[in-house]
């Protein structure tokens with residue numbers, strides 16, 4: 001099993017370096033600490049009641065990037081990345097950030113019950129449509145002390161990634177809704193599909209993410225991608241075992257783990273897997289926390305790096 005995983009990382013890594021060498025991938029877009037460059041096979045999950053089918057399909061496919069890790073120069077931590085020295089990283093307490101995207105859903109209350117039973121907090125990146133459809137669950141998230149993040153109101157790639165203005169309007173719409181409904185105005189957000197999603201180019205051109213990231217950052221939002229995928233969006237139904245195994249595998253060696261999961265009606269196996277995931281992470285010595293503007297962050301695409309990339313390619 002270990003050998004197979006190692007082999008996969010080596011092959012993936014060789015492929016990346018080869019692609020960079022051939023000029024196929026700009027170096028600054030290459031994750032230094034090993035997000036897999038390939039996307040998992042896409043399968044269309046059934047649509048939940050609150051979102052149209054196409055939208056969910058795009059979200060599930062884009063958000064599924066299996067993260068792996070590399071052991072570089074004997075330094076095992078893959079989470080801190082180049083922004084932190086080895087000593088700084090080792091000085092940090094092992095922390096796991098459970099994150100749930102796309103909710104609330106019919107599973108939210110079950111998720112909240114499990115979190116309560118295990119005494120841990122999580123971060124919910126909600127959408128406006130889902131939140132509007134289930135204000136009760138939204139309220140329950142806030143009352144239990146979990147963090148709310150903005151995941152755009154519509155979660156419609158076509159709409160939000162059409163331009164920076166369109167993106168901001170969508171984000172502000174959700175901010176307003178959350179403020180009016182539960183009295184919370186999130187300052188943290190997650191892009192549908194992540195900051196390096198490919199779908200956005202189709203709708204807003206190749207620089208749209210660069211511009212959105214710059215504007216959103218200037219307005220004081222912190223955005224969060226993930227460095228541990230649960231792979232729960234790899235297919236319509238991913239088995240509980242696969243989800244648990246993916247979190248175990250992808251969190252190995254990371255002192256800071258931002259774990260991507262989904263809070264959608266059809267993701268019942270994610271809920272089934274949750275107690276096992278929490279137990280495993282506790283056994284590995286993690287404490288749990290919610291994301292906030294001061295917490296550890298992991299970003300596939302940073303404004304500075306993207307600007308560098310543009311310089312090199314223009």
Ligand SMILES: [Zn+2]
Nearest residue numbers: 059101102192
């Ligand atoms: Zn999403």
